[in-house]
């Protein structure tokens with residue numbers, strides 16, 4: 567198979583937040599270069615505060631880089647757009663709308679024809695196992711169900727790129743695993759590009775084609791690795807655990823580096 571073409575290109579991206587901790591500037595991202603091919607499932611992995619959300623927001627166009635640029639299909643991103651859908655950890659649903667209305671909201675805003683709205687709705691309710699909850703409001707749903715609605719709402723607009731910021735971080739282990747399995751199924755069916763942020767090594771290895779491990783302050787790419795384990799993956803398998811140990815050693819080394827640097831009163835090497 568020929569290598570897929572680059573769809574998202576991150577070129578020399580820095581992000582500096584002015585007046586962060588104690589009024590000091592925070593270098594959230596430094597010199598990030600990544601090329602993401604169409605259809606890849608990429609996980610950004612790293613400890614809290616290492617710049618994962620900042621990088622995802624730069625791709626989404628919510629917050630632009632201080633230096634460098636993000637290109638999607640060779641066009642520089644300057645704002646959010648319909649080609650990029652975002653799923654957040656906190657279910658960003660409209661509390662006053664039913665499941666159905668949340669899912670169809672974007673299509674109605676776009677004045678999509680009613681038969682298309684209905685067809686998309688039925689399809690997504692079924693795919694995300696939401697049919698019997700269709701009339702409920704977010705407050706009457708479990709966390710897992712709310713995330714299903716959030717995913718359905720993004721899929722309704724059929725963006726070629728899905729950006730997901732720790733979408734399963736607040737779920738219990740069983741619910742999380744079933745949503746991971748469904749996400750993989752949806753990804754395989756729709757062939758979308760997924761950029762998925764997590765701080766869980768296991769989640770990254772379970773889901774990703776490729777894992778980009780980030781460092782903490784400044785956020786840089788520490789390691790970029792391809793995960794070629796067969797799917798469906800088995801977290802109890804030897805090759806899964808070998809990879810987990812490898813990444814774990816890397817993350818520990820990074821944590822030690824940062825702590826030592828802090829003890830010396832500097833965050834550089």
Ligand code: ADP
Nearest residue numbers: 583586592594613614615616617618619620621
């Ligand atoms: P992650 O998603 O990996 O947990 P973030 O991208 O949220 O990390 O944050 C990266 C760093 O940038 C953190 O040190 C955070 O405190 C800082 N940061 C994020 N957003 C802002 C902001 N709006 N103003 C100041 N500092 C910020």
Ligand code: MG
Nearest residue numbers: 618619620731
């Ligand atoms: Mg984050």
